[in-house]
Amino acid sequence: MEALTAIVIGVLTAASVYLMLARNFMRFLFGLVLLSNAVNLTIFASGRMTKGAPALVPYGEDAPLGVVGNALPQALVLTAIVIGFGLLAFTLALAFEGYRRMNSVDTDEMRFAEPKEDTTK
Amino acid sequence: MSWVLVMPIAVPFLTAVVAYLARNYPAGRWISLAGSVLSLVASAVLMAAVLDQGVIAAQMSNWNAPFGITLVADYLAAVMVVITAITGLATAIYALGEIPEETESLGFYALFQTLIAGVTGAFLTGDLFNLYVWFEVMLIASFSLLVIGGGKDRLDAGIKYVALNLVSTLVFLSGIGLLYGVTGTLNMADLREAVANAENQGLITVIAMMFMVGFGVKAAVFPLFFWLPASYHTPYFAISAIFAGLLTKVGVYALMRMFTLVFVGDVGFTHEILIWVSLLTMFTGVIGAAAQTDFRKILSFHIISQIGYMTLGLALFTPLALMGGVFYLVHHIIVKANLFFVAGLAKQYAGDTDLNRIGGLYKSAPLLAVLFIIPAFSLAGFPPLSGFWAKYLIVKAAIELDAWFVAFVSLLVGLLTIFSMTKIWGMAFWKPHPEGYDPTPDRAPPKVTRAMIVPIAGLAAMTIVIGFYPEPFVQFAQTAATQLLDPSDYVTTVLGVQP
Amino acid sequence: MNSIIFTAAARLLVALMFVFSLFMLLRGHHLPGGGFIGGLIGAVSFIVYSLACGPAEARKALRITPEVIAMLGLGIALLAGMFSFFLGDPLFTGQWYWVGGDSYETSAFSLNTVLVFDIGVYLVVLGGILSLTYAFEEET
Incomplete structure (x- = not known):
């Protein structure tokens, strides 16, 4: 199971790097989404995988009975997903506003903060 | 006890909530100012506690380390918190003058x-x-603060800043995931031993490199700094000052923490890389600055070159070098934030930040000229200002290690920094205004300039105090460096403390 | 969206989902549920409403702007965490008062800071997600 997850992480990372190399900011953003998923999977897998043993405490007990999945990476991943969601939503809004104001999602055409030098001077 | 550690975080958070609810009223800005004062008080209390006890730690929600979240303050962390509060207060005052009401009602202070x-x-x-x-x-x-107030250049800068910082965060996060996979813990004190005992030291070095890249982007070191000069010259001056002062330093702080506490198994490899990265950072930063003619762009490139000194202090990894690094960190936050404040006031007086389009400030605003000289010369390392001692410590550490090339580059970069500072001085203050008229302070209402000059003067005074009485600060930095190099105190305090 | 079926169904759905979100909120801590998931469901209910009747109408139904809700929630959550200051415990230590007993099994119900914290989380999630989605919906 870990091997399969590792392959998935690799494929996701490769795809995200390919997307992030694009000039189009929207493609970059999708690459970022994929990368963030790959990272979340990395955290999840690094907690080791336990098949079919949810970390639940039976009613009336103080601790889970027997071996259960590691709950900490799940908590970490949940936090990372929520934070990632907020950041990506913000970035999407930023990209949209940028597109409206600058009429472009091509990062090469976004030269407003650093305008091309006037070489005639 | 634990509340000493909580308050410096909780106070600004609560202030943010109240300031947001009052964002449409003038009270909002005074709430923010009061919150900043309270933060300073809270951080001073923390500093007093740290000076009294060395290292203090607290376990949140009564969960013992390494399972719960630990807050911990040693000398380095305490001084960074204090300096954050000071810069925050200076910015809160400066913002009173600079930030327009529309931006305030968008929730700027929150x-x-x-x-x-x-x-x-x-x-x-x-x-x-x-x-x-x-x-x-x-x-x-910081994303929101960078783009707040609109404008194409801010959006453009914001997109680049956001994009690169998100990637670095993901690299950092996957480093965390892998480190957890290898060691099974995420508590930094606990990690020290777990990392040292890990079987697969090769993987640990790979993870260390991921952390170096992740923090390196935040700290803006050599091959990873491109977002910084692309974005720091666009937002409000108050914002670019606090960004310049604090944000990159968080990356440097994280590097210092991780590469003294956790990743010390292969110092010969990791810190050797850091030395070269630092030297290239220093050099490219200062060369980049030489090519710029915009006040804030020059300063932005100088942030990069100065970051190199701090990481160099870490990379040399001797008590003296780390002491210099810590001293540099503190000195640089004050000086760099101040220079950005000066740039903002210069714009108020002269109408622009492009050095080709302004001038004559020495004549029209002599006080500002004096207040510019202090941080500028301090940055360049003139004795007896604070920057001199910072550079002196680093160069001395390099010479003690017989690292003559490192010492040479540090001195050369210092020299080139003087070149940039004199360029700003000559073009903004000395030469007459190109449009023929003398820019006068009448352009901005006195209420605005008064709010802006107070923090500049305050920070300049701090620079002078550190410069003339470096003894206590150097001693403090020495203790901080000792704690960094021998974190056994840190580890036992965190792991042994009962809530 | 101008679908009569959807608009009519939305009224029913929205109320049902919102009540369910409160149920999830109150059920949390000892059973699956809690402020975060409750806030998400609550946000979805208002999103359905805004899809059916438009974001302007949904904003009116919410009465308070979502940003303010989120910030209020943040304040409530923080204060709930800081309440343990008065009892000498570190930040975010849960404080429990059992009504009619001294533990989860024996008491009828409990008054605790954990629920207050969860309410804060609920408001943060509700406000945060709604301010995002409303902003996107109003753009288009």
């Missing part, structure tokens, strides 16, 4: 206080994943 809370949290946390969370708090606030 975002600003959230940023301060995030930075403080990053300094105080003793848990790696919690560090990630504080980084994100800081980042989301």
Whole structure:
């Protein structure tokens, strides 16, 4: 199971790097989404995988009975997903506003903060 | 006891909430100012506690380390918290003059206080994943602050800043995931032993490199700094000052923490890389600055070159070098924030930040000229200002190691810094205004300039005090460096403390 | 969206989902549920409403702007965490008062800071997500 997850992480990372190399900011953003998923999977897998043993405490007990999945990476991943969601939503809004104001999602055409030098001077 | 550690984070957070609810009223800005004063008080209390006891730690929600979230303050963390509060207060005063009402009602002060809370949290946390969370708090606030107030250039700068910082965060996060996979813990004190005992030291070095890249982007070191000069010259001056002063330093702080506490198994390899990275950072930064003619762009490139000195202090990894690094960190926050404040006031007086289009400030604003000279010369390393001692310590550490090339580059970069500072001086202050008229302070209402000059004068005074009485600060830095190099105190305090 | 079926169904759905979100909120801590998931469901209910009747109408139904809700929630959560100051415990230590007993099994119900914290989280999530989605919906 870990091997399969590792392959998935690799494929996701490769795809995200390919997307992030694009000039189009929207493609970059999708690459970022994929990368963030790959990272979340990395955290999840690094907690080791336990098949079919949810970390639940039976009613009336103080601790889970027997071996259960590691709950900490799940908590970490949940936090990372929520934070990632907020950041990506913000970035999407930023990209949209940028597109409206600058009429472009091509990062090469976004030269407003650093305008091309006037070489005639 | 634990509340001493909590208050410097909780105060700005609560201030953010109240300031947001009052964002449409003039009271909002005074709430923010009061919150900043309270933060300063809270951080001073923390500093007193640290001076009294060495290292203090607290376990949140009564969960013992390494399972719960630990807040911990040693000398380095405490001084960073204090300096954050000081810079925050200076910015809160400066913002009274600069920030227009429309921006205030968008929640400017709430975002600003959230940023301060995030930075403080990053300094105080003793848990790696919690560090990630504080980084994100800081980042989301900084994203919004960078683009607030609109404008194409801000959006453009914001997109580049956001994009590169998100990638670095993900690299950092996957480093955390892998480190957890290898060691099974995320508490920084616990990690020290777990990393040293890990079987697969090769993988540990790979993870160390991921952390170096992740923090390196935040700290803007050599091959990873491109977002900084692309974005720091666009936002409000108050914002670019606090960004310049604090944000990159959080990256440097995280590097210092991780590469003295956790990743010390292969110092010959990791810190050797850091030396070269630092030298290239110093050199490219200062060369980049030489090519610029915009006040803030020059300063932005100088942030990069100065970051090199701090990471060099870490990379040389001797007590003296680390002491210099810590001293440099503190000195640079004050000086760099101040220079950006000066740039803002210069724009108020002369109408622009492009050095070709302004001039004559020496004549029209002599006080500002004096207040510019102090941080500028301090940055360049003129004795007896604070920057001199910082550079002196680093260069001396390099010479003691017989690293003559390192010492040579440090001195050369210092020389080139003088070149940039004299360029700003000559073009903005000395030469007459190109449009023929004398820019006069009448352009901005006196209320505005008064709010802006107070923090400049205050920070300049601090620079002078550190310059003329370096003894206590140097001693403090020495203790901080000793604690960094021998973190057994840190480890036992975190792991042994009962809530 | 101008679908009569959807608009009519939305009224029913929205109320049902919102009540369910409160149920999830109150059920949390000891059973699956809690402020975060409750806030998400609550946000979805208002999103359905805004899809059916438009974001302007949904904003009116919410009465308070979502940003303010989120910030209030943040304040409530923080204060709930800081309440343990008065009892000498570190930040975010849960404080429990059992009504009619001394533990989860024996008491009828409990008054605790954990629920207050969860309410804060609920408001943060509700406000945060709604401010995002409303902003996106109003753009288009």
